[in-house]
Amino acid sequence: MIRPRFATAAWDRGLLAVVIIAVAMRLPYLTERSLWYDEASSWQTAIFSFPEMLRSVRLNVHMPLYYILLKGWMAVWGESVAALRGFSVVFGVLTVIGMDRFARELYRVSASGDDRESGGRGFGLVVAGLVAVSPFQVFGSIEARMYSLGTALVALSSWLLLRVLRQHGRGRLWWAYGATCIGLVYAHHYGLFSVAAQFLFLAFYLVWLFGLGARAEARALLTNSAAVGAVIAAVYLPGFALLRTQVGRVQQDYWIQELRWRSFWGTFSEFLVPTHGFDFLVAGWVVAAVAAVSCVVVAIRGRRGDGLVLASALVPMLLSAAISTVQPIWVARYFRFAHLFLLTAVALAVWKVTRPSSVPRSVLVVLLFAALFVANVLLWKYLDIPNGGGMRQAVATILKERRHDETIVTFDHHQYFTAKYYVGNKAPIRLLPPEGLFWGWHLIRPPDLITTAQLRAGLRRGVWVIDREPVPAWRPELTGAVPGRAYEFHYYMSLHRELYVQRFALPDLPPAQERSGP
Amino acid sequence: VALASSAGIWSAPRNPAAVVPTVPPAADSGLIDPARLKEEYHHDFRDNRYDHRWLLIEPSGPPSRLVKPDPRGLRIAIPAKVGGLGVGVFTRFGIHGDCEITTTFEVLTAEKPTTGVGVGPELYVRTVDGWSNYVSMYRWLTRDGDKPILGFASARKAEGKPYLDNRKNTMTAKAGRFRIVRVGPVVHYFVAEGTSDTFRELQQVEFVTKDFDRVRFMCQVNDAPSALDVLLKDLTIRAEGLPGWTGSVPQPKRFPWWIVVAAVSCVVALGVGLWWTAARKAQGVE
Numbered sequence: 001m002i003r004p005r006f007a008t009a010a011w012d013r014g015l016l017a018v019v020i021i022a023v024a025m026r027l028p029y030l031t032e033r034s035l036w037y038d039e040a041s042s043w044q045t046a047i048f049s050f051p052e053m054l055r056s057v058r059l060n061v062h063m064p065l066y067y068i069l070l071k072g073w074m075a076v077w078g079e080s081v082a083a084l085r086g087f088s089v090v091f092g093v094l095t096v097i098g099m100d101r102f103a104r105e106l107y108r109v110s111a112s113g114d115d116r117e118s119g120g121r122g123f124g125l126v127v128a129g130l131v132a133v134s135p136f137q138v139f140g141s142i143e144a145r146m147y148s149l150g151t152a153l154v155a156l157s158s159w160l161l162l163r164v165l166r167q168h169g170r171g172r173l174w175w176a177y178g179a180t181c182i183g184l185v186y187a188h189h190y191g192l193f194s195v196a197a198q199f200l201f202l203a204f205y206l207v208w209l210f211g212l213g214a215r216a217e218a219r220a221l222l223t224n225s226a227a228v229g230a231v232i233a234a235v236y237l238p239g240f241a242l243l244r245t246q247v248g249r250v251q252q253d254y255w256i257q258e259l260r261w262r263s264f265w266g267t268f269s270e271f272l273v274p275t276h277g278f279d280f281l282v283a284g285w286v287v288a289a290v291a292a293v294s295c296v297v298v299a300i301r302g303r304r305g306d307g308l309v310l311a312s313a314l315v316p317m318l319l320s321a322a323i324s325t326v327q328p329i330w331v332a333r334y335f336r337f338a339h340l341f342l343l344t345a346v347a348l349a350v351w352k353v354t355r356p357s358s359v360p361r362s363v364l365v366v367l368l369f370a371a372l373f374v375a376n377v378l379l380w381k382y383l384d385i386p387n388g389g390g391m392r393q394a395v396a397t398i399l400k401e402r403r404h405d406e407t408i409v410t411f412d413h414h415q416y417f418t419a420k421y422y423v424g425n426k427a428p429i430r431l432l433p434p435e436g437l438f439w440g441w442h443l444i445r446p447p448d449l450i451t452t453a454q455l456r457a458g459l460r461r462g463v464w465v466i467d468r469e470p471v472p473a474w475r476p477e478l479t480g481a482v483p484g485r486a487y488e489f490h491y492y493m494s495l496h497r498e499l500y501v502q503r504f505a506l507p508d509l510p511p512a513q514e515r516s517g518p
Numbered sequence: 519v520a521l522a523s524s525a526g527i528w529s530a531p532r533n534p535a536a537v538v539p540t541v542p543p544a545a546d547s548g549l550i551d552p553a554r555l556k557e558e559y560h561h562d563f564r565d566n567r568y569d570h571r572w573l574l575i576e577p578s579g580p581p582s583r584l585v586k587p588d589p590r591g592l593r594i595a596i597p598a599k600v601g602g603l604g605v606g607v608f609t610r611f612g613i614h615g616d617c618e619i620t621t622t623f624e625v626l627t628a629e630k631p632t633t634g635v636g637v638g639p640e641l642y643v644r645t646v647d648g649w650s651n652y653v654s655m656y657r658w659l660t661r662d663g664d665k666p667i668l669g670f671a672s673a674r675k676a677e678g679k680p681y682l683d684n685r686k687n688t689m690t691a692k693a694g695r696f697r698i699v700r701v702g703p704v705v706h707y708f709v710a711e712g713t714s715d716t717f718r719e720l721q722q723v724e725f726v727t728k729d730f731d732r733v734r735f736m737c738q739v740n741d742a743p744s745a746l747d748v749l750l751k752d753l754t755i756r757a758e759g760l761p762g763w764t765g766s767v768p769q770p771k772r773f774p775w776w777i778v779v780a781a782v783s784c785v786v787a788l789g790v791g792l793w794w795t796a797a798r799k800a801q802g803v804e
Contacts, residue, residue: 204792207796208793208796209796212797326773479680
């Protein structure tokens, strides 16, 4: 009796070690990294009053759950960068733990696994470890965005689904599963794809059971899954209405490019080194090849668990690609939920092809982790955070140099909300919206704006301009103003690689009556 | 579920009618050899037709709801006290070389402003150099004048100095057509008042040959609290080239049902395969 207890403790220590690694991978530059537009938009949405927040979400393209939870989190932990990103880190770590649980359960019902408890634990730790160190997952859980909430929920729902199937449909587990699915579809629109994948898997599993002649089990499964599915669908109805509202906006003015081969391969390169810019495109081919081979290996004579993994990895991609033929919705970072199962598929394939011997398995696992560590090094080197202070550094410089009556202005709403976050109440900051501004009105409110007349008035005292262009002196709003001190800051995000700050002021003219004649 | 819902989601808000123009574009100005105007964009907004593919609404926030397809044309109705610069649409593509831009509009309501520079529709064409480099035509009610003014302006920067040419006439007709023609560096302004097809040349000015990056039809209130209600009936752009434009006539995308059929076929085939395998297993064949 003592040995198993020691063994369990050792494996739990293993999970603890993985969790520590996961946390350690997510802490570097947590606060030094300047927020970027998407993160600042999360903050701005969450600080609205509740009705205003819902109105903003309706005009946005994302679901509300994350913003509601973030609002509650901010009420407790404040609005610091550490608090905003810490919220995502927590869900990132929960994802790691969830994937460990899921993989252990999966091991029992996969052609790559067996019934050994220790085998399942080892496999669970490897999958959890891959999630812990995967740069794509790491980056998803260090941004103040909803992705790690979604990954945690999809890991949990997948684990619960396998548990529910193993225990032949205990009622509470079914409802727990339904609740996580509802959370998932309200966390991100792509959560709908993941839930669709799970229900497609359930449908196939039902066919399998009926084919086997296990009619009683199949009928119980059908009853329970239909009931839970109906409840999920009913609870999702408001979300569906929201989706339809948002679709109109996506069609009208969203920025997603049509799905091309470049974005396809680029998505796989992002799975390895998520730079947001497809900067390691060749790596994408390798990752896609590894993923494809792994899926094939897992599919061959696969069992129940393998089916769930393949469905969860591939169905979201297929659905996204299909819909993108009409309306582009394919964005690499939206595949964070599916990516968890691609990692799992790779681990399953390694287990399957190395079944007779543990040595090659260990070698392959070490190689996988080595590749991911190298990818982490590449990513952080690429981001170059120490030299990419971005808006954080820009605002710090302005606050240090400005006179107390000088205003800060930006013409670019992408810069505005990050600047507003860092400026806080230390200085007035306003947005002069460019004509043709196509995005951001869900966040912009009248007090955020400055008119040209107000800007001209401000120029008499001095205005600090933040822009993506070096010298916006040609702008008609700045006509006659004298450019002053100028600074350039590097951003780590490919969306905002450079940031320019310059002071402008109208020259100190003598009063009109004292001017010399022409 | 997702496939079925996605079919509904993505097809429902689309306007299926935005296809064949019912009103042909206005005859060309005759200033340019028609053979040189190789590309032509024409959209008739009547019968609730809007061109999602090549036009964007500006601004896109809540004010974008003021733009609505209407049987009479694209209706841009700005209620009183809304303020702002205005609301309109602009092209997602630019213009290269010589060109001819024609639009038909009708002012349903325009309140005389108490502030700002004027209230009314404007056809504005911007060069790739940005907002300060443009040619435009407008019919505005101003706070000072009794009659609506017909303005035609151009602005550019040469050798670092800004040049602005803004001339004004009057236009009492509430409906009409604006036409801007560029031949080499010279821009010609034309107007056809009411329902007339006869264009009258107003002015020609020296401009630049640089590419335009957008054509915009804007209902401007210029921060005045006045109401403005305008119909944009059609827009025709003929040019040597339309960079960024890839279609002769905007065709609405149809939902690719073949994908749904293929997906359902795959699912059914997989299901049948599973059933067969399970049945064989149950019979102890394997």
